[in-house]
Amino acid sequence: MTILEVRNLKVYYYLYNGVVKAVDDVSFTVEEGEILGIAGESGSGKSTLAHSILGLVKPPGKIVGGEIIFQGRDLTKLSEEDLRRLRGREISMVFQDPNTYLNPIMKVGYQVAEVYEAHQNIDMDKILDRVAKLFKRVRMTDPEKRVGSYPHELSGGMKQRALISMAVALKPKLIILDEPTSALDVTIQLEIIDLLREMRDELNASMIFISHDLELLSELTDKLMIMYAGRVVEYGYTKDVFKDAKHPYTEALINSIKYIRKGLLPTIEGEPPSLINPPKGCRFHPRCPRRFELCDRVEPKPISIAGRIVSCHLYGEEYGEGG
Amino acid sequence: MTLARYVVRRLLQAIPTLFILLIFMFILVRVLPGDPARLIAGLEATEEDVERIRVLLGLDRPIHEQFINYMLDILRGDLGTSIKFETPVIQEILIRFPRTLELAIVAELISIAIAIPLGIISALRPFTKTGALATIGSLLGSSMPIYWLGLILIYVFSVNMRLLPSFGYGTPAHIVLPAFTLATLLMGNLVRITRASVLDALESNYIVTAKAKGLSERLIIYRHALKNALIPIITISGLQLGALLGGAILTESVFAWPGIGLLLLDSIYSRDYPLIQGIIIFYAVILILINLIVDIAYAFVDPRVRISLWRPE
């Protein structure tokens, strides 16, 4: 069953020196119990995409087109109050940096308790017990005591567990994770990933997992979507993508993992494109090792090939001008 | 570190500050051009008069002896004797200061009561008329010559409408105009600081978390944004009490409010030099104390500071 369907989503930022098309015509679906990975360099629009699902894009950013269909309802058309009722209860989110995403002057337990408060009528005394149980479930050390701690008294990993407990408290259908481990130490990263997997199995929730760590995504996700400069370049089953990457950018990303394994700094030649004036034609063409005559003129359309979607001229039929 | 140790450390830090101020006052009066004895004696005084005053003030002694006596006297709480009133300076000050403090505190409360809500509103509704009005109002406040505003208020409310007394001290009605005038001094700044602080808090990542939880707009603003925003506001409005005591000099002059500011002006007009020096030293001590209290209060309000202080290292 499809939990979430995003169709032709466009999210633009209106800045002083131009319009940034952070998410430009992106479509995908998330099935029940599935983990979708979204990968790309920083600035590829993956984080904006995640925020836009919950209506959390800050001005001057704006959803300018497309649909986000969650259980039959288009979230882009919901009122603020309807969206609020959805947030935290049916769709929840875990953010990148646990240090800044927790309120520094409020006890962690109360911050988690607010999720219950926002959606349920319940006694405040009972809530804290529930929070302690929740803390135990996300394997925080000393959960009863942690309820009364302030964020700066907790380690980064503990803070992220608190944020995760917030996200799973009401057993949502969909959990969006925006680089939840990139601010943490490697050992803690692994613990958090294990915890997330466990939570998925226990709640049978779907997840959208955003990361620039392809290796991590290859282990965790069912499907994978690669973004470049606001566009989807490749989207399919993780196993397939890793076995046989179609898009040259995906290929480059996967190759870069091998460099990391050898202890080298992974790089793709060239610089990420300007999002205000993206390159004409295929946005990747200035950095693409396999570009040809068509690439700098015509923007490739997404096509279905080998059980996945790829936007690359290498796999297209003949395209005419303006195709 | 315990809070007690923190307080002691801050007290110790205040000592060099005070010491420098005392040296500054000493130098100001003695080294800069102008003979204080002649200044006090006035233009018409004879040489004998000047000499008499010089001996009276101990200005005929060697400079290091003067300095030691000056410091010892101050340490004993002896700020000298007023030439005009012929009473101990500290006694005059202690009679006048509570009235100034009363004025300053009422003014502080008025400005907080008006400025903080205005600042919050202008932060929450940046592109509305209310927001624009708050911004313009705050700028008018910071550009206002308060002594002039005081005179205008007297003209409108005392002379024309006959609602409030124009000068003096005593009944609650007497404090309305001066306190409001003095409050204007703070209001502009406070509106801007509140606005910036609230905007800053609203931009924070924990607000995104609160939103993602499905918390209502109202709770997000009150429980998360405003609470965080209030910490710097409290600190700053506390520190502004110093500016209020400064502004009180002008306000007291306009409304003939018999506080320490008016006493300072009287002492300047009558060249009562021990009184001038005593009042400024007293101001310095009070203001250093206020800074100290604000710092400690800050440690109480912000758990980050509080816990870093209280937790054994």
Place this chain on the structure above:
Amino acid sequence: MEARVRERERSIELFGQWFRIFRANKVAYISLYILIAITLASLTADFIAPYSPYEFNIRRAREPPSWEHPFGLDEIGRDLLSRVLHGGRYSIGIAYAAVFLGASIGVFLGLISGYYGGLIDDIIQRFTDAMLSLPTILLAIALVTVLGVGVYSLIIAVGLSTVPIYIRLTRGLALQVRNMDYVLAAKILGKRDIYIIFRHVLPNIASPIIVQSTYYLGLTILIASGLGFLGLGVPPPTPEWGAMIGRGREFLISSPHIVVFPGIFILITALCFNLIGDGLRDALDPKMAKYIRRRGI
């Protein structure tokens, strides 16, 4: 050589950009014009003022505004409009001179304090702490009491009273750039400290200092005219705005116009400085450029 040219072009381009942002702030732009108008009017007061600021006619003292005397006559029958126009020279001129004095000393000490750190920093900071514990106006009153009345002592008193504010501001900024690559690079190249301070540190912290100075000009006008009001500023019959209010206050009940007009000019001038300060701050703040929506500017 080429790098120099490019640097020049870049700074011209940057100047163009911030001027466009500044101009987009209509209020700040209009304030700039009003301020220029007031300044010009006071500078040319000898020619444009309808009467002499000093000539009095005691029989017509405190006459209210009329066509003949748009602002009325003051407490001894001098034309108030002419006095207000001439007064701008003192009130605005004193503010400029005082801020220039305060900035020169304060920025220099702040740079030294922030750049060197260590003992020099400690000494300057203790001094600054002490001075900042007194409200600016009290500091100015203390200084003017010693220096006596007069235009120059007013400038010195008000100017010196802004020194600690400038030290604190400049020191904080200097600390931020002290460890920047270009400063470290210059140190490695063996450049003299004084060269690094003025060639590398100061230019990089100049814009916030300029913005703050604009605000301080507004503040200084208020303080200097406040001293004038208290009778501690320039001696009579000098037409300084604050002093005019101070001498007119006795006649508030019968002739409020003597108090009203100079006050309005103080208020407008200080307001203009504050609004221009806001405009400059927004234009020079790199963060702002991002947030301003494209409106064809």
